[in-house]
Amino acid sequence: MSQTLGQVGEFGLINKIDEIIAMEGIQPPENLLGIGDDCAAFQPRPGYDLLVTCDCMVENRHYLPRFMSPHDVGRRAMTLNISDIGAMGGRPRYALISLGLRAHMPLDDVIAVYRGFLAELNPLEALIIGGNVTKSDGANFIDITLIGEVESGKMLRRSTARPGDAILVTGYPGQAVAGLTLLLQSETTNGWAESPLVNAYFRPSHRAAEGYAVAQTGLAHAMIDTSDGLLGDLGHICDESRVGAVIYEKNLPVSPALLEFSERFGQTPLDYILKESDDYELLLTCAPDNVVRIRHVIENISEIPVTEIGIINEDKGNIRIITPAGRSRLNTVSGWDHFSK
Amino acid sequence: MSQTLGQVGEFGLINKIDEIIAMEGIQPPENLLGIGDDCAAFQPRPGYDLLVTCDCMVENRHYLPRFMSPHDVGRRAMTLNISDIGAMGGRPRYALISLGLRAHMPLDDVIAVYRGFLAELNPLEALIIGGNVTKSDGANFIDITLIGEVESGKMLRRSTARPGDAILVTGYPGQAVAGLTLLLQSETTNGWAESPLVNAYFRPSHRAAEGYAVAQTGLAHAMIDTSDGLLGDLGHICDESRVGAVIYEKNLPVSPALLEFSERFGQTPLDYILKESDDYELLLTCAPDNVVRIRHVIENISEIPVTEIGIINEDKGNIRIITPAGRSRLNTVSGWDHFSK
Numbered sequence: 029m030s031q032t033l034g035q036v037g038e039f040g041l042i043n044k045i046d047e048i049i050a051m052e053g054i055q056p057p058e059n060l061l062g063i064g065d066d067c068a069a070f071q072p073r074p075g076y077d078l079l080v081t082c083d084c085m086v087e088n089r090h091y092l093p094r095f096m097s098p099h100d101v102g103r104r105a106m107t108l109n110i111s112d113i114g115a116m117g118g119r120p121r122y123a124l125i126s127l128g129l130r131a132h133m134p135l136d137d138v139i140a141v142y143r144g145f146l147a148e149l150n151p152l153e154a155l156i157i158g159g160n161v162t163k164s165d166g167a168n169f170i171d172i173t174l175i176g177e178v179e180s181g182k183m184l185r186r187s188t189a190r191p192g193d194a195i196l197v198t199g200y201p202g203q204a205v206a207g208l209t210l211l212l213q214s215e216t217t218n219g220w221a222e223s224p225l226v227n228a229y230f231r232p233s234h235r236a237a238e239g240y241a242v243a244q245t246g247l248a249h250a251m252i253d254t255s256d257g258l259l260g261d262l263g264h265i266c267d268e269s270r271v272g273a274v275i276y277e278k279n280l281p282v283s284p285a286l287l288e289f290s291e292r293f294g295q296t297p298l299d300y301i302l303k304e305s306d307d308y309e310l311l312l313t314c315a316p317d318n319v320v321r322i323r324h325v326i327e328n329i330s331e332i333p334v335t336e337i338g339i340i341n342e343d344k345g346n347i348r349i350i351t352p353a354g355r356s357r358l359n360t361v362s363g364w365d366h367f368s369k
Numbered sequence: 370m371s372q373t374l375g376q377v378g379e380f381g382l383i384n385k386i387d388e389i390i391a392m393e394g395i396q397p398p399e400n401l402l403g404i405g406d407d408c409a410a411f412q413p414r415p416g417y418d419l420l421v422t423c424d425c426m427v428e429n430r431h432y433l434p435r436f437m438s439p440h441d442v443g444r445r446a447m448t449l450n451i452s453d454i455g456a457m458g459g460r461p462r463y464a465l466i467s468l469g470l471r472a473h474m475p476l477d478d479v480i481a482v483y484r485g486f487l488a489e490l491n492p493l494e495a496l497i498i499g500g501n502v503t504k505s506d507g508a509n510f511i512d513i514t515l516i517g518e519v520e521s522g523k524m525l526r527r528s529t530a531r532p533g534d535a536i537l538v539t540g541y542p543g544q545a546v547a548g549l550t551l552l553l554q555s556e557t558t559n560g561w562a563e564s565p566l567v568n569a570y571f572r573p574s575h576r577a578a579e580g581y582a583v584a585q586t587g588l589a590h591a592m593i594d595t596s597d598g599l600l601g602d603l604g605h606i607c608d609e610s611r612v613g614a615v616i617y618e619k620n621l622p623v624s625p626a627l628l629e630f631s632e633r634f635g636q637t638p639l640d641y642i643l644k645e646s647d648d649y650e651l652l653l654t655c656a657p658d659n660v661v662r663i664r665h666v667i668e669n670i671s672e673i674p675v676t677e678i679g680i681i682n683e684d685k686g687n688i689r690i691i692t693p694a695g696r697s698r699l700n701t702v703s704g705w706d707h708f709s710k
Contacts, residue, residue, distance in 0.1 A: 086503055157421065158421060
């Protein structure tokens, strides 16, 4: 029977966390000062810019503990931050973790969350260098700040798409939200463990290695991850780049699992693919001549598909979706609104 | 009547925050990419190491909204992070703010919290470069990651105190906890607005400029802020430096306000000064010959007193407190435990 945090106390918890990080994390290089002082400290590498992102996951809002194991919660929280670094062409280096935890939470669950963090960080040779734990009287929360680096001049932004650019997306956006829908309908994980949709929800992938490789080519114009949904993030690109876009519905990548799901429940896959999901794919734009090269670069790293779904144009702020019948729908663009929904 | 966050929505809130930062914050330099992409980005300065700290404040645990204005809540949250950077001899540069907020919170209160952040950052020419807002169903929380820089080789740590060092402390530790005690006893802020103790609780000072100046001299051996209380943080220095310490009770700095408070309530000021408080003073060690010089350096910046309170010795892990009568009390060292209390 695992002890609770209230039983081991803050310093007991911190000691245990430090031990896990020291034993199971990447060994810190000599020029790094990790956990154990007022601040962490590191020497930035010459020739690199630093990237910083922070993202917070709140229990019951961003994940449902009745479905998701603590290990997967940790992985997911780290994945979404890693995705942000990758979407700018960078490599994750250092993480700071701030946790708000209820006193009756089992220590073993916190350890599992940390192991989830390390499962994502270790393959990237990134380390946890600091953090903070505090008691929460409400929901648990996990706030991560992730610091990455990108070669000076290689950074990819969302504000630099150009009219005429092809729009590419990696993988199959929309699978995670379909997986969540399955779980919510059945209120149990039984029988779904093998579903690629449920797996996409439980263990979303980031595309950091792919993002880094794309940035290295210097051929992409704009890049973003799909954390606000494909349409939401294409909207961010359009807003920030002062351009518009056309999407061809028939070109959107539909995974076999999503197709089966849609047919079974009598729904169109379109909403799942376009709207808020929990997949962290890359959405990028480049000159049409470079589509093949960028696709090769990504496909050399992993087996995910890279799909050309549309074109950037000068129709500022508007995204038109062309149906298979050739009709055009104008779309209002909005991501997930955490307060009004 | 102010709108609530539920009424303005997440994007309404974010737009308002961006506007406040753009209008009232320090203007970003050209080589900085602030809010508006997947990550913030900056070019580190050659010759500097980077410092990173994160600290989280949870409503009702770290501050009591019935006593403290949103502006002061913002100031305090930023102050404790600034203090961490200053305690290592660095200068704060970039902040990332992660907020968990209830939907019925007034937008004006969030704006006031941000103005509190800027009130602390602007004088230091530090900027908010990113962040995150999420809905909280429980208590509001403010999690800040602060990035600072320190000239390579000038960083001051807690692990480098040496036997024979004098122990110095700035200001009057213990005032804030006495102020909080006053507030809790009267359950109102009425009549206390002028009390230096209550003011110390509402608007704690950091000593970042002083910490930076001390680090520049190269004369201090170890430094830390008193965020875990004077004894708690001296304990951290002793643990990490593998040394012990002697404190002379009669040398501890007692402010006139704390003295008056103690006499009025029939208490000894000692517990207030030594134990967990909410003042962010500096605790540092140096060779006895350099006490005068370090004191001058600090007193050139501000009028706070710098008091020599004891000596580092080889009695590893032990802190002895010498009473005015010459008796010695051995102290167990512990800071605030957020889970067991």
